[in-house]
Amino acid sequence: MEPSDNLSRQTCAAWDQLRRPIWIFDAVALRGVYANPAALALWGAESLQELLARDFAAISQTVKARTDRLTKATADGSEVSERWTFYPNGLPVTVQATISTYHLADSTPVLLFEASPVDAEPEERRALEALRHTSSLISLFGDDGLPLFANPAAFAAYGRGDLPFESRFAAIENGQALVARALAGEATTLLSEVDTLKGRRWHHLDARPGLDPVTGKTTVLLNERDVTETVEAQAAQAAAEHKAAEAEARQAFLTEMSHELRTPLNAVLGFSELLSRSELNPEQSEQADRIQQGGHRLLSVVNEMIRVSEGAELAATSEASPAVVNLPVPDRVPRVLYVDDSEANRRLIVTVLRSQGFDCETENDGQQGLEAVRTGDWDLILMDIQMPVMDGVAASRAIRALRDFRSRVPIVAVTANTLVAQLETYVAAGINDWIEKPVDIGLLIEKSLGWATSGWRESVPDVAGTRELR
Known part of the structure; x- marks a missing residue:
């Protein structure tokens, strides 16, 4: 064989006489150097030039x-002995190869x-x-670890394996x-974080005992799969579910607190305001004013607690409500249906509206309210939200699904539940507007x-004359 400029003629001449296949491969440049x-017979090449010309x-x-x-x-002078299978001309050839690092004349390894x-x-x-060729990481460890x-695949993940198993x-x-x-x-199987050349990863590991086919000693066969993407996806899903559960719990808490605190305050402030407008002696008038002041102070505290808990200003203002068509003077008595499960609230609203000339009737829950709408003729529905049997949102949806003029009657929610997400639900159900409890009597009269x-x-x-139906 004709040696290259980087190989000694004497060395090549000695190798050429051997029956053992010997060749040199540049693993950096990915090219053959000598055979x-x-x-050449092993590789199925007719000449050295043909073999070195292969890509x-x-x-x-x-x-x-x-x-x-x-x-x-082999960089430190060590030798490695292992089996290789080659495919010269498409046919498999298996050899037991001893591999070492050899330096060319220009010191190229x-x-x-x-x-x-x-x-x-x-x-x-x-x-x-x-x-x-498997993507699974397969390693074998001695009884010393x-x-x-x-x-x-294992070498690509960990590099040169000269550290103990647990490292x-x-x-x-x-x-x-x-x-x-x-x-x-x-x-044994285990899901654990491991340190690889790519950084810290999650691996699913399967470790089991075996025997070294060379020495007969006990070994540990380790099969690993990188499951980092799966673990991270599951962790992200769990975090999202936890966050959603927390948000749902907070929403439920705010809804309950809003309802349980604002509903009784509605009666306190409403009736104290009615009292203050009636003919009272000076001492009674002062007492009614004190009730009003205390109720409003407590309402401010409740509103602030809910605002801070929600993390944003509530949109329960008339500016966020659909525009109300303007306060003409009616030429007839407006008929209003008020639906609320609280007797105190019903008495308050009825008292206020009747004092202003409205014809106001009440029902105790959403189901009763729906039946009253189906069989009656109303100019306005005032609808509480949190009620038994059927809540105000479900009742409003059912009213909007009616197939006659009654499906168009305006619906105004009168509720303590005025978080932003709740107000969006009301609009989606066909509710036109809302009044926050405790009710501002002036705003109630204006919007009604x-x-x-x-x-x-x-x-x-x-x-069939539905416009004139009274």
Whole structure:
């Protein structure tokens, strides 16, 4: 063989006389450097020039990782002995190769292969190829915890394996426990964080006892899968579910607190205001004013607690409500249906509206309110939200689903539940406006008159005289 400029003629002449296949491969440049006649026959090449002209740049990532491992493992002068299967001209050839680092004349390090053909069984060849090309990380450790073997996937993850088994683990005690169980004869699985060349990753590990086919000593066979993406996705999902549960619990708490505090305050402030407007002696008038002041102070505290808990200003203002068509003077008595499960609230609203000339009737829950709308003729519905049997949102949806003019009657929510998300639910259910409890009597009268006389009937087709139905 004609040696290259980087190889000694004397060395090449000596190798050329050997029956053992010997070749040199540059793992960095991915090119052949030399092969003796026995290696040319092994590779199915007619000449050295033909072999060196072959393009090795397209080798698989597995083979590239394997040659990288060998380069690092033999850099200190060590030798590595392992089986290789080649495919010259498409046919598999298995050899037992001894690999070492050889330095060319210009000091370039290359891999020197010295091979002996192996008559391996087909199943053995296939098993070896599967082991080398699988994405699973396969490692073999001795009973001292030091590595004996790593397939290309394991080498790509951890690099040169000269550290004890447990050093891979973020929590060393996990590795110690895993190897101890395997050496005791127990097959064990574990999900653990490990330190790889890519950083800290989550691996699912399967460790089980075995025997070293070379020495016969007890070994630990480790099979690993990188499940980082799955673990992180599950953690993100769990965090999202926890956050959603917290938000739901907070919403339920705010709803309950708002209802339980504002509902009784509605009666306190409403009736004290009615009292203050009646004919009282000076002492009684002062007492009614004190009730009013205390109630408003308590209401301010409740509102602030809810605002802070919600984390944003509530949109329960008339500016956030749909515009009310303007307070004309009605030429008839407006008919108002008020639906609320609180007797005190019903008495208050009825008292206020009747004092202003409204015809106001009441029902105790959403189901009764719906029946009253189906059978009656109303100019306005005032609807509480949190009620038994059927709540105000469900009742409003059912009213909007009616197939006659009654589906168009304005609905104003009168409720203590005025968080932003709740108000959006009301609008989606067909509720036109809302009044916050405790009720501001002036605002109640203003909105009731505005919606009851808004002219909504003019948009209803005049079928069988429904516009005139009174």
